[in-house]
Amino acid sequence: MDPRLYADLDGMPDLLDAVQDYAHDILGGLDDRPVTSTARPADAEPLPTQGIGGAAALRRFETRWAPGLSASAGPRYLGFVTGGATPAAVAGDWLTSVFDQNTITVQDSAASSLERESVRWIRDLLHLPDDFTGAFVTGATMSNLTGLALAREWIGDRLGVSVSTQGVAALGPVVVLSGAAHSTVSKALSVLGLGRDSLHPVALLPGRDAIDVDALRAALRDQDGRPAIVVANAGTVNTGDFDDLDAIADLREEFPFWLHVDGAFGAFAALSPSHAHLVAGLGRADSVCVDLHKWLNVPYDSGLQLSRHHELQARVFGNTSAYIGVPGTDPDFVHLTPESSRRLRALPAWFTLCAYGRDGHREIVERTIALARRVGQQLAEITGVELLAPVRLNIVCLKVPGDPADLARRIAETGVTFLTPTVHHGTPALRLAFSNWRTSEADADRIVEVFRHLLSGG
């Protein structure tokens, strides 16, 4: 054994203690850490020939790379939709590495069963019916890709071809209809061979990011009975808007289509009794996408794909081999997911749900919604600032005086908060997304104060 590796084997408790102390400092200092950082090492370092051992690597990381890492786990990082990691989720994530399980099969370990329990918990958290099954994937991008891969196979069934054996060319053109689809839907269509051009945007309701269901009906009618894919949105990134999922699901009585719902963060509206109506009808979808590293506040990378078409899934993702076997009636995850070998990604989610339960996570969702609304109201009182949409959920979308990207940069330079610019229906805008379990009213006040200060010319 390499001497440094041997020394670390011997000194493992000390190394882990050092990492724990360091992690404690970082997490304890999140509130004061600049929310973003531009620090980068000056020079590239060559690959070490002889390593320096774990303890020295930790010190090297601390000085060389850590100063450049953002406080995205902290309470005032509002860019994109970025959750943090609850204490129990961090514990689960550490133990995922410690146990280093491969959830490929049930042959050697209960890890797959733990994952199944976690999937059921999240299904129940979101009030989805019992016939939904699912698997952990790296995030909503892979979840959308998986759902759309099932949709592709389902269309093949309707047309009498098997895409999984014959290839996508056997299918001919497929039409994918959506209102304000997330960019990852287009990416998934590119990967799946359906092509980005297969995505046909459907008109939105006036001033909204929600699909106009009459326009969708007309687009489906134009298909003349050819099966299609509808991607409905539960929580759009710009304004947190929702399609009318029940009205869309009703259209299946008239037209053949697969209904995929992208509820990456918006599906968590189900946790708040006063917002659950926004996701009414979610359980009528064929496939559902949710992200866990956003509003569930588990570390990256964690998302869930859910669907009620188990058999189709094993056909698309089946990974038959002499040593793994064939997908049976209750296939292993290796036959259900894009990956083969996979970490016990469910453990952080299992930990946080076990530790805080439905009530704990409902409180996070409700508090962040309330903070978004409060910040939205207070910012709209600043001269020249205008809400571009009502705060329906956890996202504030603003028109600001001047160039939003420039204001976003100046806001980031304060180190207090980080927001991302966007374009909303042609208007350059700024958006603030609240989803971190740590965010408090005091944080909300500091965020508003930064705007007041910068926009008063101060």
Ligand SMILES: *Cc1c(COP(=O)(O)O)cnc(C)c1O
């Ligand atoms: C974040 C998000 C995605 C992409 O998710 P990743 O976790 O980045 O893969 C897809 N759809 C919506 C609505 C999102 O908010």
